[in-house]
Amino acid sequence: MWAMTKRNLKVFFRDRSAVFFSLLAVFIIIALYAVFLGDTITGGMEGVKGIDFLMNSWIIAGILAVISMTSTLGAFGIMVEDRAKKIMKDFTVSPIGRGSLAGGYIFCAFVVGVIMSLLALVAGEIFIVASGGEVLSMENMLKVIGGIFLSVLSSSSIVLFIVSFFKSQNAFGTASTVIGTLIGFLTGVYIPIGSLPEAVQGIIRAFPVSYSASFFRTVMTEQPASVSFAGAPESALREFDTALGVKFEFGGEMTTLAACIAVMAITAAIFYALSIWNLSRKKK
């Protein structure tokens, strides 16, 4: 399995364009945010103390959620390509087991997801500090890093399930474009959940990756929010959290970090099980 993982990682990182396209959604978010989204969201709140720190942290949290999906999607592209180009044959004639073969792809995607997320986190922190914010506290930093592992695990399981249906590179290419575009909406990064109609809010709430975003937002906005909302009534913070998808409201109750962790873990379990079922079903 390590041998396959190593090979897949080498193939992925050697292909510069694959790496670039797996980050495309992130570049789009950054560009949109820099051009107008940032102003739209903070419009009317210019006077609030530390609003830039708060919003920058919010957007970086969203990027972390998005990247866990798009980067693993790029990494699983190797599997589709190997199948389409019949390179897979060369692995199935070697004594490596079928399980290790699949494991090699999954583990590679996981490693790619974690590496890309960590890079995004480092770049994001530099950006936040450079524009006048503070670096994450040690405790929150560890929480975010732990969250990255969990979020990559959960997102890669969804991606694997989708990819397990594709045999041609064309289908995969189309799917990754669609996913790369939709993911920003589905996690409420392009447009905050509060600005969307009720039905769309429901979709966002039902999308598992939104809970990765919620996890990162909760942890990363904690420090800036305590500055911005110092002295403000509790309801103002609550309103902010619901409007920007930091937390989701269900029947008057707000989701917690524990709920996000549970959703991510359950998603990973369900989708890995489904993927294994789908992949083994096809072999016969």
Place this chain on the structure above:
Amino acid sequence: MTKIITVEGLKKSYGKVQAVNGIDFYVEKGTLFAFLGPNGAGKSTTVDMISTQIKPDAGRVLVDGYELGREDGAIRAEIGIVFQDSVLDALLTVRENLLLRGSLYGMEKDALRDAVASAAFAADVTGFWNRPYGKLSGGQRRRADIARALVNTPQILFLDEPTTGLDPQTRRKIWNTVHMLQKERGMTIFLTTHYMEEAAQADYITIMDHGSILAKGTPAELKENYTRDMLRITPKKDEKLSALLGKEEIAFQKSGGDFIIQLRHTADAIGIIDKCREEIAGLEVRRGTMDDVFLNITGAKVRN
């Protein structure tokens, strides 16, 4: 002679199409075995089954004493395959490719490095092994493919249409490598091809079409059994030669002004030529070729 591959009653069908129709054959250790047939004859399906790629519907296959279906892992360790299509990673160098593929065989680091060096040397790829596979010429790629197949020092090397699309010079080079592997390393070579000239270089040929085996034998045996030698005479005067042959009761056909006489033995030509000496403007004695063998066996030219 020991049999390194034995195949009995091997069958495979896809839906209603019988790809392989219950075939039996064996391959002797250390020989160059050719599997000859047109595209779609069932050659690749057979090789895919022997090499543990697809599951046969019925039949028993032994590869170097290991039974297919029960000891697939052991079989995989014993074989190397050069596929029709490129299967190496285009963005990685030949050396990286060899090291990564070699590591799938569970070798220790030093053993792996030695195996890669030895495979690269045998296939003669050391001159360009630090270049990305995708940037190589067709011939270099093929040699890299062979090096890949040798990386686990296999007992049996499968070559699936190895020289398709290569120029004659490169083709000869590939063949030199194959012969060298057979002679110097004692490797068994299992070749599938639809090129007659290539099959003619084998020690043993099995001809297949429509999922069944039509003939087996050494190239010489096949030619002996399935072709006739032929004498072709260009006459000085058509009628005179015709009359002469008629008198001697020698059967002939005419083709483009020439007289064509089927011979039972090549030496029979001498007597005929002697008798017609005066009427011969030109002549040719042609031995049967693998093309004739194929033509006579399948009743058709090789489909391409």
